[in-house]
Amino acid sequence: MTHAPVIAAVDGSEHSLKALEWARAAAVRHGTELLIAHVLPDEAQLYAGRRSSLHDTSEPEEYADPVHDRIRSLLGSGGKLPEGIRYEPLEGSVPEALRVIGAEARMLVMGSRGRGGFASLLLGSNSRAVASTAPCPVVVVPHAERAAGADEEESAGRVVLGLHAAETPDDVLAFAFTEAAARGTAVQVVSAYLIPPVPTMVVDAPFVVVPPEGLPAPEDDAVPAELEMLRSQTERLAPFRARYPDVPVEQTAVPGDPAGRLVTASRSAALIVVGRHHPRRTAMSLQIGSVAHAVLHHAHGPVAVVPALTDDS
Incomplete structure (x- = not known):
C-alpha cells in the first residue's frame, strides 16, 4: 500500500x-x-x-x-x-x-x-x-x-496509540508507527486497566510516561495490574521498535476508562490511533468498538480508526 x-x-x-x-x-x-x-x-x-x-x-x-x-x-x-x-x-x-x-x-x-x-x-x-x-x-x-481546546500546532504533537496488548491488530500499530515516522515524532502508547476502587486512588490524576528502561522491577512498589500491562506492552511493541528504530516510544499504563484517557491525550496529540472492531465482532459488523466510538465523538484532534487490513491480524 x-x-x-x-x-x-x-x-x-x-x-x-x-x-x-x-x-x-x-x-x-x-x-x-x-x-x-x-x-x-x-x-x-x-x-x-x-x-x-x-x-x-x-x-x-x-x-x-x-x-x-x-x-x-x-x-x-x-x-x-x-x-x-x-x-x-x-x-x-x-x-x-x-x-x-x-x-x-x-x-x-x-x-x-x-x-x-x-x-x-x-x-x-x-x-x-x-x-x-x-x-x-x-x-x-x-x-x-471541538478542536478549540487543542494545541495550535498539531503536527508537533505525538501520535497516540490506544493499545490493548492482547487484542489490537498489528495493522493498528503499524499505522501509528508509520505516521510517527513520517512526522518525525514519538508514539505514545496508552493502555488502561481496571482495579478495585480504593479511597486513595485518583483515577483522573495525570498518567506517567514510562520509557522502556524505566519499567518497574517486580520487587518495586508498583500496582500489579500496571506492572503486568507495561510488560505486555513492551512485548507487543518489540517488533515495531525493531522495524522503526528512529521512532521514540513512550509507554503509559493508567487506571480507568481508556476512551477518557485518549480524549484527554487528544488535546496535545497530532493524531489518535485506535482499532475499529472488537475481535469478537464479525468482519462485516456495522458497529464500531466502544472505545473508538467514544473517542470519535469527543476527541479534540484528528482520530484514525484502523480496521484489520490483513487476514493474520
Missing part, C-alpha cells in the same frame, strides 16, 4: 475543507497522490440520470459543480502540494461510495460533520458510517468547536 493515495472526502462544507487541508499535508508527508472525492448531491445525480435516459443533447453535459471550483481555489491559495492531485465526483450514497473508493486508499480523511444534520452533533452519521465500514484507515478531523 506504499503508493496508495490519500483520499479526502469533501462536500464543500467548512468541516470537509478542513479535512482536505489535513489530507493534503498527509499526502505530502507520505510522498503520495491526493485523491479528492466528492459524492455528488442528489440533484446532480438525478440530473445526470435524466439527461442520460432522455438523450437530451440540448442540456449541458455536466451539472454545475461549485465544490470543484472551491477546492481548486483552496489548493491554489498556498501550501505545499502533493506530487499528484485528482478530483473524482462519485455517485450513490455517501457511505457506500466512499467505502468502494476507499479500497485503494492509504487512508481516507473526512470531517466530523458535513452539510447535513444538526449543528450540535459531535459526529455526523456519514462520518460514523464510513469509519465503521471502510476497508482502509479512516481519519476523522474534528470541527473547529
Whole structure:
C-alpha cells in the first residue's frame, strides 16, 4: 500500500475543507497522490440520470459543480502540494461510495460533520458510517468547536496509540508507527486497566510516561495490574521498535476508562490511533468498538480508526 493515495472526502462544507487541508499535508508527508472525492448531491445525480435516459443533447453535459471550483481555489491559495492531485465526483450514497473508493486508499480523511444534520452533533452519521465500514484507515478531523481546546500546532504533537496488548491488530500499530515516522515524532502508547476502587486512588490524576528502561522491577512498589500491562506492552511493541528504530516510544499504563484517557491525550496529540472492531465482532459488523466510538465523538484532534487490513491480524 506504499503508493496508495490519500483520499479526502469533501462536500464543500467548512468541516470537509478542513479535512482536505489535513489530507493534503498527509499526502505530502507520505510522498503520495491526493485523491479528492466528492459524492455528488442528489440533484446532480438525478440530473445526470435524466439527461442520460432522455438523450437530451440540448442540456449541458455536466451539472454545475461549485465544490470543484472551491477546492481548486483552496489548493491554489498556498501550501505545499502533493506530487499528484485528482478530483473524482462519485455517485450513490455517501457511505457506500466512499467505502468502494476507499479500497485503494492509504487512508481516507473526512470531517466530523458535513452539510447535513444538526449543528450540535459531535459526529455526523456519514462520518460514523464510513469509519465503521471502510476497508482502509479512516481519519476523522474534528470541527473547529471541538478542536478549540487543542494545541495550535498539531503536527508537533505525538501520535497516540490506544493499545490493548492482547487484542489490537498489528495493522493498528503499524499505522501509528508509520505516521510517527513520517512526522518525525514519538508514539505514545496508552493502555488502561481496571482495579478495585480504593479511597486513595485518583483515577483522573495525570498518567506517567514510562520509557522502556524505566519499567518497574517486580520487587518495586508498583500496582500489579500496571506492572503486568507495561510488560505486555513492551512485548507487543518489540517488533515495531525493531522495524522503526528512529521512532521514540513512550509507554503509559493508567487506571480507568481508556476512551477518557485518549480524549484527554487528544488535546496535545497530532493524531489518535485506535482499532475499529472488537475481535469478537464479525468482519462485516456495522458497529464500531466502544472505545473508538467514544473517542470519535469527543476527541479534540484528528482520530484514525484502523480496521484489520490483513487476514493474520
